[in-house]
Amino acid sequence: xxxxxxxxxxxxxxxxxxxxxxxxxxxxxxxxxxxxxxxxxxxxxxxxxxxxxxxxxxxxxxxxxxxxxxxxxxxxxxxxxxxxxxxxxxxxxxxxxxxxxxxxxxxxxxxxxxxxxxxxxxxxxxxxxxxxxxxxxxxxxxxxxxxxxxxxxxxxxxxxxxxxxxxxxxxxxxxxxxxxxxxxxxxxxxxxxxxxxxxxxxxxxxxxxxxxxxxxxxxxxxxxxxxxxxxxxxxxxxxxxxxxxxxxxxxxxxxxxxxxxxxxxxxxxxxxxxxxxxxxxxxxxxxxxxxxxxxxxxxxxxxxxxxxxxxxxxxxxxxxxxxxxxxxxxxxxxxxxxxxxxxxxxxxxxxxxxxxxxxxxxxxxxxxxxxxxxxxxx
Ligand SMILES: Cc1ncc(COP(=O)(O)O)c(C=O)c1O
Numbered sequence: 001x002x003x004x005x006x007x008x009x010x011x012x013x014x015x016x017x018x019x020x021x022x023x024x025x026x027x028x029x030x031x032x033x034x035x036x037x038x039x040x041x042x043x044x045x046x047x048x049x050x051x052x053x054x055x056x057x058x059x060x061x062x063x064x065x066x067x068x069x070x071x072x073x074x075x076x077x078x079x080x081x082x083x084x085x086x087x088x089x090x091x092x093x094x095x096x097x098x099x100x101x102x103x104x105x106x107x108x109x110x111x112x113x114x115x116x117x118x119x120x121x122x123x124x125x126x127x128x129x130x131x132x133x134x135x136x137x138x139x140x141x142x143x144x145x146x147x148x149x150x151x152x153x154x155x156x157x158x159x160x161x162x163x164x165x166x167x168x169x170x171x172x173x174x175x176x177x178x179x180x181x182x183x184x185x186x187x188x189x190x191x192x193x194x195x196x197x198x199x200x201x202x203x204x205x206x207x208x209x210x211x212x213x214x215x216x217x218x219x220x221x222x223x224x225x226x227x228x229x230x231x232x233x234x235x236x237x238x239x240x241x242x243x244x245x246x247x248x249x250x251x252x253x254x255x256x257x258x259x260x261x262x263x264x265x266x267x268x269x270x271x272x273x274x275x276x277x278x279x280x281x282x283x284x285x286x287x288x289x290x291x292x293x294x295x296x297x298x299x300x301x302x303x304x305x306x307x308x309x310x311x312x313x314x315x316x317x318x319x320x321x322x323x324x325x326x327x328x329x330x331x332x333x334x335x336x337x338x339x340x341x342x343x344x345x346x347x348x349x350x351x352x353x354x355x356x357x358x359x360x361x362x363x364x365x366x367x368x369x370x371x372x373x374x375x376x377x378x
Contacts, residue, residue: 007357024242052248070197090141125154147179152288153298181251203247263296
């Protein structure tokens with residue numbers, strides 16, 4: 001038995017995306033920056049990926065910067081308003097429940113002297129407009145909040161944060177990696193910059209994008225050639241772009257509907273796990289919102305007395321793949337910094353994230369409940 005419930009770490013590539021990549025790798029291997037016709041043909045595939053990102057995000061293809069993934073896009077976004085050697089035009093406002101590529105980039109900017117305001121999340125992982133207002137004491141240059149929490153599935157109130165950013169004349173960056181292709185566009189609408197990662201929407205790893213509102217100037221983090229209008233130097237890969245384009249076109253076409261149906265499966269799984277644990281005298285709690293304000297495919301639970309990594313390892317032996325934090329922090333001894341920021345270290349130590357995806361079946365839910373039943377008696 002093999003059940004994959006770690007779709008927030010990455011999703012299985014969509015077979016037509018793989019086909020498109022294979023074909024492009026064979027036929028579009030010329031350097032997309034070359035002016036000759038083979039180069040032009042490779043470049044056309046980059047443009048197709050850019051158009052797919054426009055369809056997905058609502059931001060113009062012309063201003064899409066293709067990157068090596070979400071991490072690089074987040075780094076470009078966070079550095080955008082802060083020119084090295086110049087005074088910061090205002091603070092960077094973000095939180096400790098963001099992806100490490102935001103948190104660490106913010107820490108690096110703080111070391112450079114940029115004022116960084118860390119907003120307290122609510123216990124269910126929301127960054128409310130009220131909390132942002134309380135935390136902010138001076139001018140703001142950039143507000144960076146993810147659309148959907150990568151560990152908890154909490155949906156952030158982006159429209160309210162947009163209104164605050166307008167009031168402060170600040171930019172709003174939304175890391176929509178966990179929302180695109182899974183949630184309706186209202187989840188990230190209004191953002192000035194949107195981060196995309198192809199591998200979370202059944203495309204390849206190693207490619208993503210920062211979509212930018214027309215007229216807004218970002219600056220390169222890496223230095224090099226003139227690719228991506230100098231904003232992301234380095235030779236682009238038309239094969240990765242092909243997989244990204246095909247996956248993003250599909251994600252824009254019914255992705256949210258395909259994910260919406262997962263709510264019933266997630267709810268059955270969550271209710272089953274609560275019942276199972278309580279029946280064995282294990283205190284269990286959901287980390288994140290119940291009901292409103294959560295993405296349909298994620299649950300994050302703490303099982304008192306268990307350590308998350310041990311529970312994950314036991315489930316792995318039973319053929320069920322889940323995780324105890326974001327994949328980026330896996331292998332570290334530290335419990336999830338996201339759950340720690342929301343609910344404290346004890347809850348984080350015993351946390352397990354279960355994330356469903358397009359390939360998740362009712363049988364996977366039943367199989368997972370059976371595997372937990374075998375593991376939790378130990
Ligand atoms: C919310 C979020 N942002 C950014 C990233 C980083 O994307 P990538 O793996 O493409 O660098 C991830 C991936 O885990 C993510 O979940």
